[in-house]
Amino acid sequence: MNNKPKIIRYYWQNIVLLIISFIFVFVVLKNNLIQYSSSSKLNLINFNAIISGFLFTATSILISTFSNQKINRLKEHHYLNKYFAAIVISLIFSILSIIINFFTLYFDFSFMKNNSDLNEKLIILLTIVSIIFFTQSLYFIIRNLKRL
DSSP states (O other), X not given: OOOXXXXXXXXXXXXXXXXXXXXXXXXXXXXXXXXXXXXXXXXXXXXXXXXXXXXXXXXXXXXXXXTSHHHHHHHHTTSSHHHHHHHHHHHHHHHHHHHHHHHHHHOOOHHHHHTHHHHHXXXXXXXXXXXXXXXXHHHHHHHHHHHO
């Protein structure tokens, strides 16, 4: 059985979700629906670190269960690809947010100081997109576990 069309469709779904996420964040930021303060910077670092920890833990647990015959069957038929891709995308955005936020807080780069509003919006963008893909990964794993 050729699963290639499903995989291609699935990558397009992630691209569309990413574009929709960016549009959503743009609308939220354009209308000033999120208030950002200096204490929010540390809170966002903590939040992104926790989300990243959950994602790494979930990935480790799932990888350790590949010896299970039912889980391995899901992997062979590419049902877990959506889950892993959502985790990877969420991790990338979450870790980028942590790094940018950390450099904004603790380093004195002139280009970061001059563009603090842009940095804050970028951090919020990365965090919200990370949350969206984290939610998507949870949805995929729950849906796949129901198939077992």
